[in-house]
Amino acid sequence: MSGLAIGDVAERTGLAVSAIRFYEEHGIVRPLRNAGGHRRYDRADIRRLSFVMIAQRLGFPLARIAALLEELPDERRVTKADWTRLSTQFRGEIDARIAALERLRDRLDGCIGCGCLSLESCALHNPDDAQAKEGPGPRKLLDEDGQLPG
Amino acid sequence: MSGLAIGDVAERTGLAVSAIRFYEEHGIVRPLRNAGGHRRYDRADIRRLSFVMIAQRLGFPLARIAALLEELPDERRVTKADWTRLSTQFRGEIDARIAALERLRDRLDGCIGCGCLSLESCALHNPDDAQAKEGPGPRKLLDEDGQLPG
DNA sequence: GTACTTTCTCAAGTGCGCTTTAGGTCAAGC
């Protein structure tokens, strides 16, 4: 009746059913239940899950994503302005990552050109680039701040 | 005497001693041993480790990195041309990632502008972008090919 | 030569993000 079953959500988002339940354990979605105890999702949930997928692609740890979604007013009363705010923050993140990659590329170009064979000094041993991390190593996420400004 | 101790390498690269040993188990470096059985590293090893750090930042799984390094001729006789080839391949990877991020950004701009509240359809439910993944989720690495062309 | 630090090996543990398994219950089609 009202709401999608978990299997439908899985199909629409491309996530595994188990992953969706896992996200619920982490407070990312809070579906209603029908009389039989089955989860029922609405479009807001799908939106949240999609947001998770994008954020993960950008290397955000789940805990951080959960925290961000927590800031949205009420689970089922999110306005256009709320999503716009979130999206705009993400835009900033994406821009930052693009800039970091461009710096790395330029640095690497230098290495290729000069043949110095010293990646460690020209591309890596450069403190301000150490913050411009990309993909998250498991442990890297902890002591680092690939965070959204908000 | 000849070669650096593991602690020195740790200090120079910023890696933990345990991580360096871990990489050795995975064939990424093969340091010599002194009379007492202690590892001795040279500059080539540091270069390899630096390469690992950069590649990881780009989201490459260790196994893939190890395979790439495996292709380098002899552990201690790597030429400028070898490194240049590797670096050039990486440049391609970086360019691809920048392009993917730019596509995502443009897509997101559309969402912000139109206020459609449908991230799932405009930013995500788009097959050709599903391949343009960024950071590697644990499982994502398996069925995916954020690979170097070489 | 004694004290202290570093390194050694090997095994077990950790954190994240899920998946799998086991043993059931619920819902939909015939």
Place this chain on the structure above:
DNA sequence: GCTTGACCTAAAGCGCACTTGAGAAAGTAC
């Protein structure tokens, strides 16, 4: 009504990338 498939919970397992711990040997500083 009955069967078949989707769903339920709880607990355990997995893959990656490391870290930690224990006990011993090697190196270094005085």
